[in-house]
Amino acid sequence: SAVISQKPSRDICQRGTSLTIQCQVDSQVTMMFWYRQQPGQSLTLIATANQGSEATYESGFVIDKFPISRPNLTFSTLTVSNMSPEDSSIYLCSVEGRQGPETQYFGPGTRLLVL
């Protein structure tokens, strides 16, 4: 399985500011995914980020609020823009497994608290 790291692991931010979360993988992958998770709850997909194309956003998530970069096959960033307390959550990146995106491997997550 891939080894995935995320930075920062946690942060406390003021409302109105922006935070960029980094996701680094130890191998080249085509598909990367960004999720949001409330503690103790399930995961909600924000967007799919494929290298060489624009990110595809799920219903309820827009590029202006969550801009994503995917500059190469091992790295992606998610920015949470103009934050409000409602953005407090855990943000996770995942990558497709060797057998394809039906199996995904997750990073450790970024715990964000917006005051």
Place this chain on the structure above:
Amino acid sequence: TQLLEQSPQFLSIQEGENLTVYCNSSSVFSSLQWYRQEPGEGPVLLVTVVTGGEVKKLKRLTFQFGDARKDSSLHITAAQPGDTGLYLCAGPNAGGTSYGKLTFGQGTILTVHP
């Protein structure tokens, strides 16, 4: 939209007890995955089941995929405090624009008391 209903939502048991978590859908899935997530960590893949009727064992954990590939179960024998965590089932969405996306169940929070 393919949905996965997971039950129960919460389980609090004593060490040594057995338990089963269910994951049901009205849709057919090509495969289902089970993840465990511990506090402060990301979900960790436990198993992928692919064939209808398939049973996979991982030490004290037994995973079953329904014959019709619409449901799955996770059974833990003689639970230990180290089994505590959030258990999630997930299945891939159908193709087209949904390719690569996973549908997740609501999760089961398991607490095993020593």
